[in-house]
Amino acid sequence: MRRRITTLTVLAALVATVLFALPLGIAVWQYYHDDAKGDLERAADATALAVSEDLNAGRRPTVPPLDEEDDEAGGEVGIYAPDGRMLAGHGPAVGGPVERQAAEAAADVVIGREGEEIALAVPVVSGPRVTGVVRAAMPLSQLRLRIVLTWLGMAGLAVATTGVSWLMARRSTKRLVRPMEELAAAAERLGDGDFTARSPRAGIAEIDQVGEALDTTAARIGSTLERERAFSAEASHQLRTPLTGLRLQLEAALETPDADPRAAIRAGIASADRLERTIEDLLALGRERRAPRAELDLEALLEEVRQAGEALLSPHGRTLRITRQDPPPARVAAAAVRQVLGVLLDNAATHGRGTVTLVARDAGDALAIDVADEGPDLGETDPFATAAAGHGIGLRLARSLAEAEGGRLRLSLPDPPTFTLLLPAADPPAPA
Structure with missing residues (x-):
């Protein structure tokens, strides 16, 4: 060129x-x-x-x-x-x-x-x-x-005029071609998967415009890929809860050979159903998190949570207690709330002790769901931080799902460890 x-x-x-x-x-x-x-x-x-x-x-x-x-x-x-x-x-x-x-x-x-x-x-x-x-x-x-x-x-x-024209042409060509070459190199790096590639500015409006568009595209692709990778990692961690319940049920059935195998099979099928539901929920949340929401059926949701919690806690001799204190209606995605509560129950089963308490209550303009156990004092520890061993990935996913629904998930009490999920309450119906 x-x-x-x-x-x-x-x-x-x-x-x-x-x-x-x-x-x-x-x-x-x-x-x-x-x-x-x-x-x-x-x-x-x-x-x-x-x-x-x-x-x-x-x-x-x-x-x-x-x-x-x-x-x-x-x-x-x-x-x-x-x-x-x-x-x-x-x-x-x-x-x-x-x-x-x-x-x-x-x-x-x-x-x-x-x-x-x-x-x-x-x-x-x-x-x-x-x-x-x-x-x-x-x-x-x-x-x-x-x-x-x-x-x-x-x-x-x-x-002499031709020589001057040749020199000026070389200088102008260098100024024009070098930014294009750098732009092509940045595009090649972007094609190779380096989404941090950025094109330098040449001082030429048209070329800089192309470079800015390429940088914006690279930033968007990198951000999207990073979100997808994070969601995939968190979602794979989230699948651990129903798999752990299924494994515990199967191990309990093996340890008691005299027990009725039909009960273990039914429990395994129920755990497989919960695993399938978890996969469907994660796929639905990954595709669309801002679709119009129907009013949350809290009773059906708490019943599903009770079954999943008992499957996790019963093998360890622990119980789940669910109470309701006039909870208001909420218009959020049931799949998101189900996954958030699943993470909190898995966290309580893995790191907590004693009875796990779930309270659905009215918090003014929000529906509050508290999940507490009798575990050790968390002190100044940030439970949402991801440690080297991977602890905290599920809590991070739960918090991101709650924020996607317009709510919040926080550690309300370090001792006993109590996590509170706040969801915006549904607007009251207009008077007739």
Whole structure:
């Protein structure tokens, strides 16, 4: 691309130079011919005025010296009789066709080429009679030298102009192409999966616009991928709860071979159903978290939570107590609330002790659900922070799900450990 832009720029400069140089060269050629004619005519007229008295009186004339300008031009002046004999000055011994034409036609000025000279003849008249002819001549080589030198100067100027155009084209190409190359490199890094790639600013509005659009795209893709990765990690952790319940039930059935296997199978099927429900909830929440919400069926939800909690706690000899204290209706996604409570129960079963208490109550403009156990004092520990072993991933997911529904999840008491889920209450129905 660099070579192409530079070549096109130099070609454009060459075409412009040629189109300008051709008429200018012709104008130079015409100018020097006209200038030479003017010099010769001036020298011939001056000499004719000086010798007209001698020629009219029949005396032999003397050629006056040329002025400095005509002498530097390389001109020669000769005086001829009407019959073509040279009387004085410089030139051929016998006048040529230019002198004869001037003597015969008595024209004011006759100019033409004689051999390797350009000659101009002016007649000297006395009344109707031609008394002599003044001839001024200049070597054609002198005229050609002036034209060629001027043309060479023009050619040198054209070469210099083309060189300057080449330098400017290289500089402009570097300024234009380098940002494009850097932009292409940033796009290639983005295609390779490096979403931190950013394109530098070039100071060119159009290129910077493309770079800003590419940076915005990279940021959006990186943010989206990061959210998807985080959600996948948290969702996979969330699946641990029903799997743990199913495993405990199966292990309990193996430890009591005399028990009825049908009860263990029914419990396993119920755990598998909860696992399937968890997967469906996570997929639904991952696809859309801002869809219009129906009013939460709190009774059905608490019943599902009771079954899941008993499956987790019963193998450890622990119980789940659920109470209701006039909870208000809420318009939130049941799947999100189910998953949040599932995380809190799993946290209580894994890290807590004793009886787990779940209280659904009225908190003013919100539905509050408290989950507490008899575990150790958490003190200043942040339970939502992710430790190296992965603890806290489920709580982080639960908090993000609660915030997506317009609610909050916080540690309301460190001792005994009590987590509170606050959900916005549904608007009261309008009066009839």
